[in-house]
Amino acid sequence: MLECLFFQIVFFLHIILLPIYLYLTWNFNYWRKRGLHNALPLTLFGSFPSILTRNRNLLYEIDRLYRRYKHRRRMVGIFFVRQPQILVVDMRLAHEILDTNFGAYELTAACSWMRHRRLNKLDKLAAYSALWSSGEHWKLNRSVACAALTPTRLKQTHELWQGSCKRLMQFLEYKCKGASPEALDAIDLVKRFVADALCITIWGVDAGTLTRSKKPNLFLQMTERAVRQTRSLRRYSLLSAVMPVFSKLWPFRLISNAVENYFAQFTNDALECHRELRNPSGMRDVLSYLYTQQHTGHLSDEALTGLCMAMLLDGFEEICSTLVYSIYYFARDSRVQSKLRVEVLQTQQREHCTAFGFETLKSLSYLDHCVFETLRLSPTVQYCRRICSRANVIQLSKRKSVQLEEGTVLCIPVYSYHHDAVIFCEPNSFIPERFDNTAPKELMERRVFLPFGTGPRSCLGKDMSLLVVKAAIASLVSEYTIRICSQTQHGYSQTVDSFLLNMNGKLMLEFKKL
Numbered sequence: 001m002l003e004c005l006f007f008q009i010v011f012f013l014h015i016i017l018l019p020i021y022l023y024l025t026w027n028f029n030y031w032r033k034r035g036l037h038n039a040l041p042l043t044l045f046g047s048f049p050s051i052l053t054r055n056r057n058l059l060y061e062i063d064r065l066y067r068r069y070k071h072r073r074r075m076v077g078i079f080f081v082r083q084p085q086i087l088v089v090d091m092r093l094a095h096e097i098l099d100t101n102f103g104a105y106e107l108t109a110a111c112s113w114m115r116h117r118r119l120n121k122l123d124k125l126a127a128y129s130a131l132w133s134s135g136e137h138w139k140l141n142r143s144v145a146c147a148a149l150t151p152t153r154l155k156q157t158h159e160l161w162q163g164s165c166k167r168l169m170q171f172l173e174y175k176c177k178g179a180s181p182e183a184l185d186a187i188d189l190v191k192r193f194v195a196d197a198l199c200i201t202i203w204g205v206d207a208g209t210l211t212r213s214k215k216p217n218l219f220l221q222m223t224e225r226a227v228r229q230t231r232s233l234r235r236y237s238l239l240s241a242v243m244p245v246f247s248k249l250w251p252f253r254l255i256s257n258a259v260e261n262y263f264a265q266f267t268n269d270a271l272e273c274h275r276e277l278r279n280p281s282g283m284r285d286v287l288s289y290l291y292t293q294q295h296t297g298h299l300s301d302e303a304l305t306g307l308c309m310a311m312l313l314d315g316f317e318e319i320c321s322t323l324v325y326s327i328y329y330f331a332r333d334s335r336v337q338s339k340l341r342v343e344v345l346q347t348q349q350r351e352h353c354t355a356f357g358f359e360t361l362k363s364l365s366y367l368d369h370c371v372f373e374t375l376r377l378s379p380t381v382q383y384c385r386r387i388c389s390r391a392n393v394i395q396l397s398k399r400k401s402v403q404l405e406e407g408t409v410l411c412i413p414v415y416s417y418h419h420d421a422v423i424f425c426e427p428n429s430f431i432p433e434r435f436d437n438t439a440p441k442e443l444m445e446r447r448v449f450l451p452f453g454t455g456p457r458s459c460l461g462k463d464m465s466l467l468v469v470k471a472a473i474a475s476l477v478s479e480y481t482i483r484i485c486s487q488t489q490h491g492y493s494q495t496v497d498s499f500l501l502n503m504n505g506k507l508m509l510e511f512k513k514l
C-alpha cells in the first residue's frame, strides 16, 4: 500500500516537474544551432546562478565569463535564466553596437521594457525621460534635456551648486559638533547634498535637505521612494525573463501615483515662485528655462513636471554612488587624500577664493583623475544592455558570422573592461595617477573606458555630474580630513568592496576639521 503511494507521488512529481524542466531548458540549444559558442547554462539558473541564489552580485559572474573568453571570442551566447542573450567580449564590437552601428541597436533594456507597456498609458511622467523612452519620444526628450544642460547653462548654474556646497559644510559642522569622534553616515550626508544640488539646479528652490530640522525631509523621501521602485524593476524583469506572460498579468509601475502627485505639486509650487519672481535661483534653473519654452508653445504642464522629475531620477543614484565611493576611497587612502588637499588648497590660495569658480573647478587635474578613477573602479552603470531593433549579422571571424534576431539582448560588460589588467595595470587598486600618462578623455575615445557610456545614448548628465561631484569633494577635503572609523573597518567595507553599494545602509566615516 505504502509502496503504491510512493510510486504515485513520484509519478505525479514527474508530471509536474517535467514540463517545468522542459520549459526552462527548451532554449538551451538556441546559440549552438546558430553556430555561436555559448557559456554552459545550468537548468533553472541559466549562465548566472546568482540571479536566483543571490549570494553575490551578477556583475562578478559576468566578469568571470568575460575573463574566460576575452582573448578567444568576439562574443558568446549566454542565458538569462532561459532567455538567450549575448555577452559582448570584444571592445571593438561594443563600440560598433553602442556607436557606429547604433541604428541596429538603438533600444536599451529600459526603453524596450517601457515600449512594451505602451508608453504614456502607465507612468505618464516617466515617458518624459530619455532613459526610458524610444523613437521620436526619445529624440525629443533628449534634445530638450541636452538644451537645458549646455556648457553655457551649466556655467550659469554653477553658482547654485556653490550654495549647495556651503549648505553642506554648514550641515557637516552642525553634525560634527555633538559627535565624538566625528563619525557620520557618509551615505546620508551625500544623499542630502545631491538632493539639494539637483533640486536647486532643476526647480530653482531649496529642498531643505541640508537644514537642521529633525523631521524627515519629504523631498528626499519621495526621491528615495522613486529610486527604490525603479530598482525593484530588476526583480520584475527577472520574473518576466522566466515567464514573459508575467509582464502582461502584472503591469509594473515605475513611478507610483503618490510620487507622481508629489512632484506635480512640487513643480506647480516652484512655478508659482517663478511667476511671482520669488525664485531664489535667479532663474538659472532648468524649470525656468523650460518655462520659457512653454511660453513659446512647446511644453504642457505635465511635460514640465515629467522632464524635471526625469532629470532628478535619472541621475540621483548615479551621482550619489560616485560621490560616496570617492569619499570612501579617500578615507581608505590618506596619501591620495593629502595629495588632493594640497592641490585644492594651493589653488584656493592662488586664486584668493574659498569657493571654486566654474573654470577653476575644471582645471583641478588631480581631482579630475580621482573622480574618474572612482568611476573606473566602481562604475555606477556596470553593464550596458542593447536590443537588436532589426535582424542583424555579426562577423565573428573572416569566415564565420552569426545572425541575430530582432529583440536579441546584448550585454556590454563595462565593469569588466574597466578591470581588465591588459588596459589598466593593477586594476583593483585605486590609483588616480594612472591618468597622468593617458587622460580619461583619450581612454573614453578609445572606448575602453565607458563610465558614461558612448554613442547617441551616452549619458547626457555627464558634465553636470562631474561638476557637482567635484565641487562637493573640493569643499570637503579643503576643510576636513576623512578617515575610516572602527564601525566601517569591521563591517561596512565588506559591503562596499563587494561592489553593490547599499544605498539604504550606512557608511560610517570620521570627519575631522582641519
Ligand code: HEM
Pocket: 108, 129, 130, 131, 142, 310, 311, 312, 314, 315, 316, 318, 319, 322, 375, 380, 381, 383, 384, 385, 450, 451, 452, 453, 454, 456, 457, 458, 459, 460, 461, 462, 464, 465, 466
Ligand atoms: C556620475 C553620475 C552619472 C553616471 C556615472 C552616469 C552614467 C550613465 C551611463 C553609463 C549611461 C549610458 C547607459 C547605457 O548606455 O545603457 C547613462 C545614460 C543616461 N544618463 Fe547618466 N550618469 C550619471 C548622471 C546622470 C545625470 C545627473 C542625469 C540627469 C541629468 C543622467 C541622465 C541620463 C540619461 C537620461 C541617460 C540615457 C540617455 C539616452 O538613453 O539617451 N545621468 N548615464
